[in-house]
Amino acid sequence: MRDGGGIWLRAAALCLLVVAGTVAALVGDLPEPAAVRAWLDGGGAAAWALLVGGVAVVLLAPVPRSVVSVLGGLVLGFGAGFAVAVAGGLLAAVMAFWLSRALGRPAVERLAGPRLHRADELLSERTFVSVLAGRVIPVMPFVVISYGAGLSGARFAPYIAATAVGLLPSTVVQVGIGASTGFVVDHLTALTVVPAAAVALVLAVAAGWWLRRRSRRVGEGSLPG
Numbered sequence: 090m091r092d093g094g095g096i097w098l099r100a101a102a103l104c105l106l107v108v109a110g111t112v113a114a115l116v117g118d119l120p121e122p123a124a125v126r127a128w129l130d131g132g133g134a135a136a137w138a139l140l141v142g143g144v145a146v147v148l149l150a151p152v153p154r155s156v157v158s159v160l161g162g163l164v165l166g167f168g169a170g171f172a173v174a175v176a177g178g179l180l181a182a183v184m185a186f187w188l189s190r191a192l193g194r195p196a197v198e199r200l201a202g203p204r205l206h207r208a209d210e211l212l213s214e215r216t217f218v219s220v221l222a223g224r225v226i227p228v229m230p231f232v233v234i235s236y237g238a239g240l241s242g243a244r245f246a247p248y249i250a251a252t253a254v255g256l257l258p259s260t261v262v263q264v265g266i267g268a269s270t271g272f273v274v275d276h277l278t279a280l281t282v283v284p285a286a287a288v289a290l291v292l293a294v295a296a297g298w299w300l301r302r303r304s305r306r307v308g309e310g311s312l313p314g
Contacts (some may be wrong), residue, residue: 102195120267125164144177154231155263162267170264180254182235209242217247224255268293
C-alpha cells in the first residue's frame with residue numbers, strides 16, 4: 090500500500106512539474122536580444138552553458154521548439170543559434186525521458202498492467218525508427234514525444250540517437266529563419282520602396298494617358314459640325 094502511494098505521488102510530481110513549466114512559459118517575459126548578447130559577451134563559457142540549460146528547461150514545458158529555435162537564430166545568428174538550439178533540445182530530451190521514466194512509468198505500469206508488455210516489446214524493437222519519424226514529421230509536439238518515450242518501453246540509446254538525427258533538419262530551417270529576420274528588417278525599406286515607386290509610376294502614366302485621351306474627346310466634341 091505504501092509503495093502504491095509512492096507511485097501516485099511521483100506521478101503527481103511529474104504532472105506538477107509540467108504544469109509549473111507551462112505557467113512559467115506563459116507568464117514569463119522574453120529578454121531583449123541586445124541584453125542577451127551583452128550577457129553572453131560578459132559571461133563567457135558559463136553564460137553559454139546556462140543559456141543551453143535555460144533552453145532545455147523551457148523545452149520541458151509544452152512550448153513549441155520551433156519558436157525557441159527561431160528566437161535563437163534571431164538573437165545569436167545562425168551558427169551560435171544552431172548550436173544552442175540543438176544542445177538545448179538534446180538536453181531537454183534527456184531530462185524529459187528520465188523524469189517521465191522515473192516519476193511516471195510506475196503509474197503507467199500500474200494502470201495498464203500486462204497489456205503494456207506487448208506494446209513495450211514492439212516499441213523497444215523499433216525505438217529508433219519510431220522516434221526518428223516523430224522528430225522529423227511534425228505530427229506530435231517535441232515535449233510529447235520526449236515524455237512519451239520515457240513513459241513507454243523505449244530504449245534510451247536509440248531514442249537519443251534518433252532525437253539527435255531528427256532535430257538537425259528542422260533546426261537548420263528554424264534557426265535560419267530567425268537569423269535572416271534581421272536582414273529582412275534592415276532591407277525592408279528597399280524591398281517596399283522600389284515596388285511602391287514602380288506602382289506609382291505605372292499609375293502616373295495611366296492617369297496621364299487617360300487625361301490626354303479625354304481632352305482629345307472633349308476637343309473633338311466642341312468642334313462645329
